[in-house]
Amino acid sequence: MNHFEIYKKMDDDVQAIYRSRLLTEILLSLNEGSKKLPQLREITGSTSQALIPKLRKLEADHLIETKEHEYFLTSAGKIVASGIADSFVTFWTINKFKHFWLRHYLEEIPIPLLKEIGCLYESEILKNRGMEILNIYNNQLKMIKEADHIYGISSVVTKGDTDSISERVKEGVPVELIVPLHVAEELKRSPYLKKIEALKDYENFKLMVMDEDIKVGLIVTDKRLSLNLYKKEGIEYDISTGLFSFDSKAIEWGEMLFWYCKGKADFIKFQ
Template sequence: MNGFEIYKKMDDGVQAIYRSRLLTEILLSLNEGSKKLPQLREITGSTSQALIPKLRKLEADHLIETKGHEYFLTSAGKIVASGIADSFVIFWAINKFKHFWLKHYLEEIPIPLLKEIGCLYDSEVLKDKGMKILDVYNNQLRMLKEADHIHGISSVVTEGYTDSISERVKERTPVVCTFSVQHFL
């Protein structure tokens, strides 16, 4: 079954969460930790009268539970809330860099990496409007040396990149990089 077929079969469950701002906000806020009703009111900007039916629905769907006066995600709720949070991060990263994605060939990026594209939400696209291609390269090397963490995808592998990344790994800087190298005959 593909994603569309699953979506159609889920009817009210999945669709209701994405249609309802409150259901989504409750799940996302509880994904950060348990909350009391006054905290949920403050986070969502909603009244108790608006929140309580939504909380009851999420309880009926076994996505949240209460202990005392605190609401928290069940194990299943954690999975659902995490997936929702990931989908919003992906949409954010795609929307933030939509001009970049439209102008680049992405078909050779492995699917598992495309699923992690949301990790780029807090990154920036570097552009060099001049003809000094080595300035871009040198700027990238400088950024690699100064970054407190490195997440990247590159279709180019140079000795400078590998040396810079190797040094950062030795310094225990968090590094996640993928190099997509193609051979042309």
């Protein structure tokens, strides 16, 4: 049975929740913790007369239960409420950054992480504009300078990035980098070769290569996330626009993307 068929069979129950502001607000509020009726009145801005029939319906559907005049989600209710909350956050994140998503190549981001795109809702889009032609680059260098550990996926390489990373490695900061084949080949040439070779004896530095084009630029530290993508056609890397976040969920999302790519990469063994 596909998703559409399931929806058609469940349409009354599913649509009832999304169609009713009160049912949705009750589930979302209880998803954050148990509530008493006066609290639900305050949160929803509704009367007891309006709330009680909705509460009884959710009880009849075994999504909530009451104990000593306090309403709780049941185990099934927690699953439903969490799914509703996630769907709203996902839609909100897509809408908030719709121009960023529409103008960039998303095909290299794995489906499980696209489904978790709502983790990026507490982010901001930075651009290179006017006199701030190096806004993205300077923010990334600042991230690297302030980090206690660094995970990176590099679709392009610059002398400034290499110098900044080298400095942090020599300071003892754990650094793990993943590069595609074309960047790995570039690192074999001047001025990068000597800089990379100088790091070969540092146990806190790991360099890995993927035998496919990643089409993602990622820096994840203990404090911040930076995400750059290729432009819509998937040919040109966009250095002028990036997504940045201090939020822990966004950082966790970036770490999951890094670990996914790391699972497909091979360590470069220095000679």
